[in-house]
Amino acid sequence: MSNATVASLPASATAAASQVRYRSQAVAKPYFIAAIGLFIGQIVFGLIIGLQYVVGDFLFPVVTFSTARMVHTNLLIVWLLFGFMGAGYYLIPEETERELHSPKLAIITFWVFLVAGALTILGYLGLPYNVLAHLTGNDLLPTMGRGYLEQPLITKVGIVLVALSFLYNLSMTLLAGRKTSISIVMLLGLWGLAIFFLFSFVNPNNLVLDKYFWWWVVHLWVEGVWELIMGAMLAFVLVKVTGVDREIIEKWLYLIIAMTLITGIVGTGHHYFWIGTPAYWQVWGSIFSALEPIPFFMMTMFAFNMVKRRRREHPNQAATLWALGTGVMSFLGAGVWGFLGTLSVVNYYTHGTQVTASHGHMAFYGAYAMVVLTMISYTMPLLRGREANSPQAQKVEKLAFWVMTLSIVAITLCLTAAGATQVLLQRLSDTPLSFMETQDRIMPIYWARWVCGISFFCGLVLYVISFFVTGKREE
Amino acid sequence: MDLRPGDKRKALFRIKEALAARGHDAVMTYPAPGTQRALWLLLSLLTVLAAWLAEDGHPRRLALIVLALAWFKGVLLVEYYMGLRHAPRWLHALVQGWLAVVSSALLLSFF
């Protein structure tokens, strides 16, 4: 492997290469640990609701489907946010070539976010939702009761404060330090994330407007500013592991985010087909969103191209694998599977079916879960005092990569089959069946999906184990 | 002052480019002024022609004539204004290809 390359470096260089450059980068560690912990929670609840699909009264009434689903989706967002924050705290000092403005603030913010998040989840699980709403001030300003934005008002306010503290810390660091494309794009994306989250406080009475603005959070996050964050993180890791000239990587990054914004902003229209907005959205939304796969295609080309042109054999092969995997899976999940249902003429039939869910799972995993895991894979060894984990540990980590990734592919294929069945039996047929009759036919597919979910969880367990595998360190 | 590796590389590249430029006549890449004027006149005349056909003439298959004219004008623009005839073949092909695909699809829709 790369033992020889590392062995040939002088001792001082090896020592330098195996540490973080700025002490304050260490604040990223708790964020990453929390991220993985919450990821585990997310999957546990995913297994619960996956089973409830086929065993309808599993855990009823203690943990109902609607509550468990809320926990599953909210945990996903929160663990990814912890991941982004850890990534920001790690890469901004390194890019700006100075210590973080306030490591102390970062740690305080961490605990505030973690406790608030934990309390919210406990609230979901322990109280009837309407009681939770009443207790947490929803009567003052109603913001609850909408998908993915189920958080109580005080939690939402807490998120804003946590985000502001995070952005303040990073922005002050950037302002005083070196400005690179990677750090600027990262911060642009993160500021965008915070600003668009403010729309979760906008809750019009008019149902059409309500749904119109809801997408300003959800779409403009995952098909907008989050892609900037993802691009910057991917670029950062590729600069480090491939040693390719920074200018080349940064140029690619600008192109990718330009394509993201060109296609994704008006592409919001693919959520405006049927909610009561004017019909021209069916044209605009289809045209622009049809091109949304392009930035993901570019990210795949980018990752493979940079690795191909690498100027060094970085010992952290796992991180490289995660980076390449992110490109491929995000293109497949977000790009290809997204395209499947994006044209209005197709969406007319697939809207609200498991086809959408198949896209959602592969896209979220492929793009955002994987880019956070890429970052963790690259940074965690350094945060623990080594350039890369031992070959044994990397072997387990790579196995975990494959198990999780292939499991998601399997889940996606199951859900695609389920969705296709729905479309055929419930919508396209001359003698359509009812929703429940169709669901009855799909049950075997849901069982298969659940088994793949178990497999995914095994991969996640392997992943956690990889952090504790020792074995011969490279000297 | 420390020259970062990127700056050094840029400086070297500049020198290489300047040396290469001395071996070429840069003006050869662009059409002569006379050709430029002729091109402009031709494109403008074709534009006015198309508009006149639509206003006064209104021949059968107006749409086809006009779209074909636009295609032709586009080809000239890509070749000489964009200068893609001197560009790498893949870029030249992509842009002319775009024009060809769009124009022929539009022509087809009027059949």
Add this chain to the structure above:
Amino acid sequence: MKALVQSSAPPERRVPGDLAMWCFILAELAVFGVFFLVYAVFRWREPALFAAGQRSLDLTLPTLNTLFLLAGSAAMLAAVSRFAEGRQPAGRRALALTMLCGGGFLALKLYELVGKFARGITLSTNDFWMFYLSLTVFHFLHVVLGMVIVAAVWRLARDGRYTPDAMDGVETAAAYWHMVDLVWLVLFALVYVAR
């Protein structure tokens, strides 16, 4: 030696301007291309509606607009050739001429669009007007961006930086401008003239 090279070697193939800009241009062409094709499908399905809409369109102003953009492109080509010959002031004058032409286009187009809105035409009037407004406004925005890019280059050119072996900036701006013109050539023919 220069003569030897001049007579036998054709100019080697190189990308005019920044490759990143060309990627951007290709993306823009893709979007417009799809837009045009969708227009074609809708028109094919409702020929009478589209023909009626087109009949109410004035042809004089849009034709003038096309002439403006073509003149702008011609000026842009002149600018690039002059910079390549080391004639900086002449090149800047040609850039200014490009902007003048672009400004003319924008003014006329604005007048045309205001006229439509004054007649109560909106995106929801019917399919033809929806496409007409979408395409022309979308293109309008691109002309604005083209003007911004050309203006930036015109400004930067003041310090004489665009020497014959440092032409990247001007060529990049030219490439974008010509793309905007190319798209208009198709748009003009399709929406205004082809009836």
